[in-house]
Amino acid sequence: MSPADTAGAVERYGAMVYRMAYAQTRSRHDADDIFQEVFLRYHRAAPSFESEEHRKAWLLRVTVNCARSLFTAPWRQRSVPLEDVYAYTDPAESAVDTALAQLPEKYRAVVHLYYYEGYGTEEIAGILNRRPSTIRAQLTRARQKLKELLKEEL
Amino acid sequence: MFSETYRRMNAPISPSPALSAETLSKTRCAPRPRLLRPAVLAAVLALCLAAPALAAQTEAGYQALYRIAPAAAQFFQPVRRSCTDSGVTMEVVAVQVEGDTAQAYIALTGDTVDETCDLFDSYNFHLPFDQIGHCELVDYDAATHTAVFLCTTKTMDGKPIPAGGKMTFSLGCFLSGREAAEDQTVDIVPADYAAEAEAVSAEELSSAYWRSGGSYSDDTAKSLLDASPMLRPGGPIAVPAEGLSIAAMGYAGGLFHVQVCRGDAAQLDNHCWLWLVDENGERVEALYSAGFSSSAEDGARLDYDEYVFDIAPEVLARCTLHGDFYTSSTRTEGSWRITFPLENT
Numbered sequence: 001m002s003p004a005d006t007a008g009a010v011e012r013y014g015a016m017v018y019r020m021a022y023a024q025t026r027s028r029h030d031a032d033d034i035f036q037e038v039f040l041r042y043h044r045a046a047p048s049f050e051s052e053e054h055r056k057a058w059l060l061r062v063t064v065n066c067a068r069s070l071f072t073a074p075w076r077q078r079s080v081p082l083e084d085v086y087a088y089t090d091p092a093e094s095a096v097d098t099a100l101a102q103l104p105e106k107y108r109a110v111v112h113l114y115y116y117e118g119y120g121t122e123e124i125a126g127i128l129n130r131r132p133s134t135i136r137a138q139l140t141r142a143r144q145k146l147k148e149l150l151k152e153e154l
Numbered sequence: 155m156f157s158e159t160y161r162r163m164n165a166p167i168s169p170s171p172a173l174s175a176e177t178l179s180k181t182r183c184a185p186r187p188r189l190l191r192p193a194v195l196a197a198v199l200a201l202c203l204a205a206p207a208l209a210a211q212t213e214a215g216y217q218a219l220y221r222i223a224p225a226a227a228q229f230f231q232p233v234r235r236s237c238t239d240s241g242v243t244m245e246v247v248a249v250q251v252e253g254d255t256a257q258a259y260i261a262l263t264g265d266t267v268d269e270t271c272d273l274f275d276s277y278n279f280h281l282p283f284d285q286i287g288h289c290e291l292v293d294y295d296a297a298t299h300t301a302v303f304l305c306t307t308k309t310m311d312g313k314p315i316p317a318g319g320k321m322t323f324s325l326g327c328f329l330s331g332r333e334a335a336e337d338q339t340v341d342i343v344p345a346d347y348a349a350e351a352e353a354v355s356a357e358e359l360s361s362a363y364w365r366s367g368g369s370y371s372d373d374t375a376k377s378l379l380d381a382s383p384m385l386r387p388g389g390p391i392a393v394p395a396e397g398l399s400i401a402a403m404g405y406a407g408g409l410f411h412v413q414v415c416r417g418d419a420a421q422l423d424n425h426c427w428l429w430l431v432d433e434n435g436e437r438v439e440a441l442y443s444a445g446f447s448s449s450a451e452d453g454a455r456l457d458y459d460e461y462v463f464d465i466a467p468e469v470l471a472r473c474t475l476h477g478d479f480y481t482s483s484t485r486t487e488g489s490w491r492i493t494f495p496l497e498n499t
Binding site for chain 2: 006007010011017018019022023031032035036038040043044083086088090092096097111112115116117133134144146148150154
């Protein structure tokens with residue numbers, strides 16, 4: 001992979017990767033680390049893709065894997081400094097942000113892919129390498145939890 | 155409403171220009187792409203051509219590698235050494251060392267190998283320095299009963315793995331026939347067990363006792379968590395999944411306990427997560443779970459997990475019991491061990 005190719009991928013998919021990383025970690029610092037790791041892997045692995053959708057799915061999957069590695073790292077800090085998170089002044093956004101912080105990391109990944117990236121459960125299963133039934137169950141549980149926390153229908 | 159808010163919240167989230175620039179500068183410093191390194195490519199091809207006999211023996215793993223990661227197949231160093239025990243062949247297909255990280259594609263071929271294969275933490279990277287590693291299943295070929303794992307290990311201190319050394323990968327067992335039954339309703343009426351149940355104290359239990367979770371914070375709860383009463387195991391009340399049975403249910407110390415027998419958890423790693431659902435369809439999670447090991451009459455180890463709910467009998471009367479159940483049917487033991495050279499790529 002040439003630096004120019006990687007630069008193109010960063011330009012096109014950088015925000016997507018960063019959002020996915022932040023959605024899982026709720027930390028800008030961690031999202032920064034994951035962002036770098038994902039594109040360095042992309043550069044080193046120089047994978048060949050059948051389509052842009054394939055490239056996009058590969059990047060999302062590697063992002064999720066990097067976040068998982070981070071969560072299991074023994075040196076990971078469990079508390080996140082205030083300056084490390086995005087602050088929302090709108091009450092509705094702030095409430096959603098607080099609710100999302102209480103969801104398990106695996107649920108946050110599914111929620112993000114479904115509600116932001118617009119993937120269906122079958123596609124999410126492919127990206128996360130889980131069974132579609134697992135994704136459906138996780139999405140249901142995430143919705144139930146968010147419904148409890150936000151007192152609204154999803 | 156949630157969907158709109160969530161989309162709006164994500165709109166401003168993006169990498170800073172400085173982060174993008176720094177990342178790209180690192181790619182410019184990174185080693186040249188391996189696909190363009192003729193010396194490496196030539197060495198790989200030479201190795202492939204020089205070992206046709208070995209290739210014939212270990213074709214399944216290498217073919218799988220080409221299918222699942224064609225790029226990796228070209229820049230990983232072929233190893234293709236295999237070892238057979240208990241009717242299962244383990245092959246180290248290819249390896250790559252880069253900086254502080256070594257990665258190896260490991261293939262298992264045999265009748266007990268299936269698409270759910272789990273190395274069950276019985277693998278080891280034998281290297282003369284502290285390292286941390288993990289293995290993930292990346293492919294399964296039903297036609298040849300071959301599962302391929304990508305195993306990764308990193309040095310703990312971040313120092314580069316020295317070139318020219320050797321690494322041994324060993325495996326002691328693996329699980330297969332794994333099944334997940336999630337969000338299942340257990341065929342049991344909790345209200346039928348709303349009476350006080352016979353409990354044994356944690357002190358009476360001769361073997362291991364542990365607990366996890368716990369949302370209590372007052373002093374009473376703290377002492378409870380330190381020595382939680384456990385129900386005396388009985389015969390199976392229900393068997394929600396093969397290898398997992400509800401062994402006892404009832405109140406102890408004012409809390410409702412549900413006890414699950416997992417058999418010998420060290421053998422098949424059968425496990426579950428239980429919760430109640432109330433009359434409004436709301437989940438009621440356990441306050442905490444606790445567990446202990448015991449012995450069956452024949453001396454076999456039995457592991458018990460107990461889920462403890464703070465729920466009044468009148469509320470329990472309208473609850474149902476639910477769970478996620480994860481089981482394995484087969485454990486294959488053996489002694490697979492392969493030593494191979496490590497060369498930086």
